[in-house]
Amino acid sequence: MNLASLYQRANEVQRHDAKLILSEYASILQWRSDGQDSLLDVGSGPGNVLMDFVHPLLPKSFKQLVGTDVSMQMVGYANKCYERYARTQFQVLDIGCEELPEQLKGRFDHVTSFYCLHWVQNLRAALRNIYNLLRNEGGDSLLVFLATNPVYEVYKVLQSSAKWACYMQDVDQFISPLHYSSDPVKQFEDLLNEAGFVYKNVELRSEVFVYEGVQTLKDNVKAICPFLERIPTSLHEEFLNDFVDVVVSMNLKQDATCNAGHSQERFISPYKLIVAYARKSPDFLENVFSDLVNVKHVKGVK
Ligand SMILES: C[S@@+](CC[C@H](N)C(=O)[O-])C[C@H]1O[C@@H](n2cnc3c(N)ncnc32)[C@H](O)[C@@H]1O
Numbered sequence: 001m002n003l004a005s006l007y008q009r010a011n012e013v014q015r016h017d018a019k020l021i022l023s024e025y026a027s028i029l030q031w032r033s034d035g036q037d038s039l040l041d042v043g044s045g046p047g048n049v050l051m052d053f054v055h056p057l058l059p060k061s062f063k064q065l066v067g068t069d070v071s072m073q074m075v076g077y078a079n080k081c082y083e084r085y086a087r088t089q090f091q092v093l094d095i096g097c098e099e100l101p102e103q104l105k106g107r108f109d110h111v112t113s114f115y116c117l118h119w120v121q122n123l124r125a126a127l128r129n130i131y132n133l134l135r136n137e138g139g140d141s142l143l144v145f146l147a148t149n150p151v152y153e154v155y156k157v158l159q160s161s162a163k164w165a166c167y168m169q170d171v172d173q174f175i176s177p178l179h180y181s182s183d184p185v186k187q188f189e190d191l192l193n194e195a196g197f198v199y200k201n202v203e204l205r206s207e208v209f210v211y212e213g214v215q216t217l218k219d220n221v222k223a224i225c226p227f228l229e230r231i232p233t234s235l236h237e238e239f240l241n242d243f244v245d246v247v248v249s250m251n252l253k254q255d256a257t258c259n260a261g262h263s264q265e266r267f268i269s270p271y272k273l274i275v276a277y278a279r280k281s282p283d284f285l286e287n288v289f290s291d292l293v294n295v296k297h298v299k300g301v302k
């Protein structure tokens, strides 16, 4: 995904979900009493979700807001759009990386992420990194991403066709790591535990989005489909038409509605979102307890 401006114009679902979930979690996030919060967002893309819905929740005196993305193009675009915002910057970060940059470790009170983690196959590494971005004294994280989406089935069908197979050999790299899970909540909770998070709340939300008209569906596909950049431009329309044909064959097209004499098709997308809130174990308490091992007589502790 590199087409920042295209994505920014066709991310209605992503914006809708982020806005709704943030309105629910704004009061659950553990804001600092001194108003000096630092927040890092993972996979910010063009930055508009972060700046439209997260930035207004921060205390006026917040310390730092960092948007990150694996795509240099997205980061460049976001930095240009939001350069006038104080204490705010965007930088490249692959959340699945082996080793976090030293200057980011343990620096943040909050880590958020919207519609990104389904792109990351190594969720174990991503959660270890998110845990390590948070301050040692504690911090919390709100992670929202796709468990399932019909788009993945469409990709699989297109990959099995002679016409598109050569562009889609690595299709599995672009399917949410929880898409085939029999228990995505348990699987994600286990990963959060393994990373070291203590308090956790993981929900699987069943949602439906309706794309009004074939062009709206195509625009949304163009904004996120990782295969188009490998397919010659002259074949893009043909790929999108085949994509729509598969959607129709999956019975996801609804009868045309007639609005003021103008009829258009609707496409139904039933999908499942993981909404996870997790807090980091306060290190200072861990340190107290590990220090106790070396102390012989402590009142109340045997
Ligand atoms: C669908 S966009 C979401 C953008 C924004 N958070 C939103 O809600 O509109 C997903 C973003 O995740 C980024 N991404 C994918 N893999 C990533 C990784 N390993 N580390 C960081 N960002 C990643 C993509 O480059 C893309 O910009």
Ligand SMILES: CC(C)=CCC/C(C)=C/CC/C(C)=C/C(=O)O
Binding pocket: 014, 115, 146, 149, 150, 151, 154, 220, 221, 224, 247, 252, 267, 268, 269
């Ligand atoms: C009806 C149908 C198959 C709709 C799919 C619509 C679509 C473009 C889904 C994209 C899901 C996704 C991977 C979003 C993202 O990462 O932002």
